[in-house]
Every structure is written in structure tokens, then in C-alpha cells.
Amino acid sequence: MSTIMTTAGLNDLAGPPRELEGRVAIVTGSTSGIGLGIAEALAARGAAVVLNGFGPAAEIGGLCRRLAEAHDVPVRHDPADMGKPEEIACLAERTARAFGPCDILVNNAGVQHVAPIEDFPPDRWNAILAINLSAAFHAMRAVLPRMKARRFGRIVNIASAHGLIASPFKSAYVAAKHGLVGLTKVVALEAAEHGVTCNAVCPGYVWTPLVAGQVAQQALAHGLTEEKVIREVFLAEQPSRRFATVEEVAGTVAFLCSPAAASVTGTALPVDGGWTAH
DSSP states (O other), rough: OOOOOOOHHHHHHHHHTTTTTTEEESSSSSHHHHHHHHHHHHTTTEEEEEEEEOOOHHHHHHHHHHHHHHSSEEEEOOOOOOOOOOHHHHHHHHHHTTTTTTSEEEOOOOOOOOOOOOGGGHHHHHHIIIIIIIIIHHHHHHHHHHHHHTOEEEEEEOOOOTTOOOOOOHHHHHHHHHHHHOOOOOHHHHHHGGGGEEEEEEEEBOOOOHHHHHHHHHHHHHHHOOHIIIIIIITOOOOOOOBBOOHHHHHHHHHTTTTGGGGGOSSSEEEEETTGGO
């Protein structure tokens, strides 16, 4: 019996189209979790990728080799501390020297702390705003001039459902993510006539190794099953009653970086299972 394979079937086997071939992408906070998934999605579409984040040198070197070999693209790691503006500027310059000017910037680096506002340590407030908000400002400021000059750029800021709504005990995180959504809109307006788009992606709870560890800790601390913690604590406000996946968030970012999204700018796109529809 002969087998007939459709064009769609051939495309599925081939993986995603390499529509970002020749583009240079910086993804901050990308040595694990959502950021690594985003880096992989961009590499799979042909972009040269600069990873950024902390971790053991041998492990990070292995990540770079794996991505480069799997997707036949250049990959390097930059150790810039996203809490330090001068290092963020150096990240943009080192990228330009190694691969060429940045075409795609994904601001993903983030930190969190949970406490009532009267107990919230000021140093944690400052650190969260520095990494989750100010770092995005400094990175965009560093790459925008060359993007405008070349009349192409894609900026995606990884905000959160908490950039659109609030939860108690997360004052710094909610403030930073709301600020990031506002900053996204300003940059989108300023860059719109220069071929540069700027959007925010707002995930709800995403299943990552970090979240898996938090579920286990909560279950142990409260004497509950992990299933009960997931349903009644983590996903209580997420109508889909399932975690988003790293691949879903990464696919959304890849779309916003694609030619098809050239007219999508200034948006805050939830990937939250309906959480912000309440």
C-alpha cells in the first residue's frame, strides 16, 4: 500500500520554518525554565541565540552546544548581571561583536519574593524592581538605536498575569510587572514607525522545575497532597485548571518575533488559561 504524505505532514516532520534565519536574539534569564524554552524556540526557527543567566559553567556550556548542534545555529552565553545597567550595556555590545546587532530581545529575567507589604524587606523590593523592570528598560535602551537604524526589531517582555491583575503579598512583583506592561506600550509607540515591535507576554502559572519544587514544599508544609495543592492553591484562579507549558509560552514569543506579527505591537498577551478573563 502506498503512503501519501501531505505538505502539512512534511512540514510537521521538518519542524518549524526557519523564518528567523540570520536574526540575532538575546534572551535574558535563559539558562533554565521559560527562558531556555524561548531560546530553544528561537533557535529552532534559525536565530543565532545569546543565552544569559547564572549556573555552573560546565552545564551552561553543555546547553550552548546542545542548542547549536540541534538547530545548526550559533549559540553563546553571556554572564551579564541584569541588576547592573553597565553590564546590560556590555551584553548588547558583546553580542554585536560576536554575532551582529541584536534583532530580537526577550526580557525574561525575573525574581520573586512573597510577604505582606508591612513585612516586605526594602532590599527585596529594590532587587525585584531592578531585575523585573529596570533591566528591561536598560536592555531596550541599549538595542533600540541599531534596531531603528536597520528598520527591524522584535522586543518581547515576559510580564505575567500579575502585570494585568494583582494578588496579595506580591507587592514588588505586581508593581514591577504592571510597570513592564506600561513600558512595553511606551516603547511600542516610540518604535512603531521604525519597523520595531514591542509586546508583552503575560503567563499565568507555568509548569517548570521551580514550580514543581514549590508544589512539593507546599504539600509538605500543609499536609496536603500535591494534587490538592495544585488545584486549590496554584490553579484556583486559572479556569483551565492546568498549568501552561513552557512550550506554549515559547511558541507565543516565537510568533511575536515572526514576520506574521509585524503589525502586532503594544499588546499584553495573556497565556494564562483564562485567569485574567475573570
